[in-house]
Amino acid sequence: xxxxxxxxxxxxxxxxxxxxxxxxxxxxxxxxxxxxxxxxxxxxxxxxxxxxxxxxxxxxxxxxxxxxxxxxxxxxxxxxxxxxxxxxxxxxxxxxxxxxxxxxxxxxxxxxxxxxxxxxxxxxxxxxxxxxxxxxxxxxxxxxxxxxxxxxxxxxxxxxxxxxxxxxxxxxxxxxxxxxxxxxxxxxxxxxxxxxxxxxxxxxxxxxxxxxxxxxxxxxxxxxxxxxxxxxxxxxxxxxxxxxxxxxxxxxxxxxxx
Ligand SMILES: O=C[C@H](O)COP(=O)(O)O
Numbered sequence: 001x002x003x004x005x006x007x008x009x010x011x012x013x014x015x016x017x018x019x020x021x022x023x024x025x026x027x028x029x030x031x032x033x034x035x036x037x038x039x040x041x042x043x044x045x046x047x048x049x050x051x052x053x054x055x056x057x058x059x060x061x062x063x064x065x066x067x068x069x070x071x072x073x074x075x076x077x078x079x080x081x082x083x084x085x086x087x088x089x090x091x092x093x094x095x096x097x098x099x100x101x102x103x104x105x106x107x108x109x110x111x112x113x114x115x116x117x118x119x120x121x122x123x124x125x126x127x128x129x130x131x132x133x134x135x136x137x138x139x140x141x142x143x144x145x146x147x148x149x150x151x152x153x154x155x156x157x158x159x160x161x162x163x164x165x166x167x168x169x170x171x172x173x174x175x176x177x178x179x180x181x182x183x184x185x186x187x188x189x190x191x192x193x194x195x196x197x198x199x200x201x202x203x204x205x206x207x208x209x210x211x212x213x214x215x216x217x218x219x220x221x222x223x224x225x226x227x228x229x230x231x232x233x234x235x236x237x238x239x240x241x242x243x244x245x246x247x248x249x250x251x252x253x254x255x256x257x258x
Contacts (some may be wrong), residue, residue, distance in 0.1 A: 068096025112155025
């Protein structure tokens with residue numbers, strides 16, 4: 001049994017405005033107010049415009065729910081219209097910054113080099129990166145999912161020292177399973193998550209690899225989360241669509257009851 005605390009993170013993507021965010025987080029807080037969920041870390045990843053509202057709620061009610069951003073600029077400040085810096089996110093007490101989500105890689109041409117600079121930017125400001133990796137359908141059909149995903153891990157972690165890397169969260173999200181209802185089998189998820197952990201051991205040490213949390217993402221729901229979480233190298237889920245429904249997300253957080 002690993003002593004890694006599972007991390008269940010809801011990536012809202014471009015959904016829920018700041019008023020909807022408040023109602024949503026209040027529902028989560030109410031449903032998770034007992035002690036049972038303390039063995040699971042719960043995070044929400046709202047749009048930037050919601051973060052201040054979420055912070056106010058979490059601080060005011062002393063909620064245990066963590067929150068973070070869906071992206072972070074590789075730059076510290078300056079003439080980068082539309083970008084949000086790590087310093088700004090840190091000021092809002094964000095715990096996490098997602099880096100390299102497949103939608104950023106696909107629609108914003110984010111390369112492994114850019115992701116690497118964003119991972120470094122997150123660490124400069126004390127944010128924990130959630131580095132997203134995973135293969136598309138063609139790569140999967142060709143059977144190259146492990147090599148493809150490990151190359152993204154190598155690229156994202158280039159030059160990151162062990163004392164930072166040991167805190168990273170890596171989210172394995174096969175692109176063909178995102179928002180499609182097509183969930184990877186637990187064995188598919190384990191194959192790649194296990195390979196990621198083995199690569200971390202090669203890059204750093206087994207001790208470090210054993211500390212890092214590796215999430216699975218891609219059509220996670222209350223009905224499939226328990227089987228995925230039963231895999232030895234899966235330490236949580238990065239949840240998209242199902243995280244927009246507070247009741248469903250709570251069931252995912254309580255995966256041990258499913
Ligand atoms: O970040 C979350 C993933 O992209 C998964 O999204 P999904 O649960 O809607 O498939």
